[in-house]
Amino acid sequence: LLELINDILDLAIIETGEVKLEEEEFSLRETLKKLIPGFKLQAKEKGIELDLIYPDSLPSRIISDKGKLIQILSNLISNALKFTEKGKVEVRLESLTDSKIQILVKDTGIGIPKEKLSHIFDKFYQVDGTLRRKYQGTGLGLTIVKGLVDVLGGEIKTQSTLKRGSTFSFSFSYKPVQEKIEEIILDKAQDKALFKVRQKARGDINILIAEDDDFNYYIIDRFLKDYTTSRAKDGKDVLERIEKKRFDLVLMDIQMPE
Structure with missing residues (x-):
């Protein structure tokens, strides 16, 4: 009823x-x-x-x-x-x-x-x-x-x-809904490191991006499109990669898993 x-x-x-x-x-x-x-x-x-x-x-x-x-x-x-x-x-x-x-x-x-x-x-x-x-x-x-x-x-x-x-x-x-792209704010150390990197020939620079979030990685990779980039999805992967290859710069998420 x-x-x-x-x-x-x-x-x-x-x-x-x-x-x-x-x-x-x-x-x-x-x-x-x-x-x-x-x-x-x-x-x-x-x-x-x-x-x-x-x-x-x-x-x-x-x-x-x-x-x-x-x-x-x-x-x-x-x-x-x-x-x-x-x-x-x-x-x-x-x-x-x-x-x-x-x-x-x-x-x-x-x-x-x-x-x-x-x-x-x-x-x-x-x-x-x-x-x-x-x-x-x-x-x-x-x-x-x-x-x-x-x-x-x-x-x-x-x-x-x-x-x-x-x-x-x-x-x-x-x-x-208009997708919102969050602004990436670099601290002073990161900004200084990137400035030094820019002084070299861009194609010769190897950058390791340590980022487990796909969207964040996409934004960072687009920002560094003129450089040679590689990706690591966790801390363990970072260590393995830097042992095998020399990188000019490592951008690392402070809340990376493992």
Whole structure:
């Protein structure tokens, strides 16, 4: 009953057009990594797999409505697990444009008859009355999902095959976040050493960059693009390299592992 009341209230707010975007900057990857484990236990209890596929090509941070995305995904994943007795549920993200992402929730569940697909977003609609008794539910979840997707400036689609499974895919718009490149501040000793290095022919200078962070290394390496550079990822690697080769300069992270 409480679930029904909450769903009715959510739907009423959506239908009045009073739902507003509450945009914030956040990590979509981390948000999903925190959301998915909450459903892992339910999947494990049913003996099915729950997988998240998040391509590296997607932006690490975006500006969008985090709360509504969580509500949409929670509803779709919950439905997929509810109607899947064996097999798996897969959550996959894809980039559509520089400002639009698509998320697919695919299951190997009971599926939906083709003639019923056009009605699944209708209020209180149940594909089969007997399913309501077996799986429970208010019949408002997908209606709310569609309303929230509309608010996010996207669209939702469904593909389904009876007894083989369903795929719900929705898109949403986001604002890209300008990646911030932190300023590299050299202390006096480092600055003096670099000044001496610059006095020599640049191509003849060998510099060892001891840096375990990939992003920091990339920035330093770009800064020293006119020199010959090598990289060490930890203190042990530094010692091994300087024993084998003479370097004109070693730039070392003071918090290096090992």
